[in-house]
Amino acid sequence: MSSIQVADQTFIAVPGSAVAEALSHPDRWRVWWPDLRLSVTDDRAEKGIRWAVDGALTGTMEVWLEPVSVVDGVILHYFLHTEPAGANPVDLVVENRQRRAAGKVMAFELKRGLEAGRAAGERPPHARP
Template structure:
């Protein structure tokens, strides 16, 4: 059962206010695009500090995005703790991480004005 454990930690700095970044977490469409393999249910709304979800699907457990103000922006911390769902591919953690990195970097590009980027096409 040990190989079924999922433990993901990621940090990305975005030069934008926590409120602007938080708006993406409130966008159900964006959340569904980023995590189509999960069914997230909010368990703790932390306001400008982020969101914690219970998740089912390819990962069963909990997921969090914590927003930490830092200098002229925010560090976006992403955590996933749980285990691989019964029908999940063996590499679900790698797939989840790559999908998240593409999405958070597309968000970073859009919010920092580094060029045209739509979260949907970047996924």
């Protein structure tokens, strides 16, 4: 079992391919997780991406994109399973909270950027007749 475990989900009203494209840029990873070194272990395209994690934490991280055709978008599932690196004692409660917040920052940045210009409750542009 990992000391740091985060599981979260966010709905984004765009196709999985658009989220996958936005998620595929390593420069963004360094902004979202500046103290982590990520190595892609499985690029699943419109289904998401899996990484090996090194740096401040050691373990795995994944974004899984689950299509939701009835509402024309995807659920972005975020998973982080890691251990703190190094010999310094870590407050695991604080660390878990910070890592959950970092996951939400990533998800909502993607959501805001990809849904820009769409009013709440309005069908996504890709789903309009």
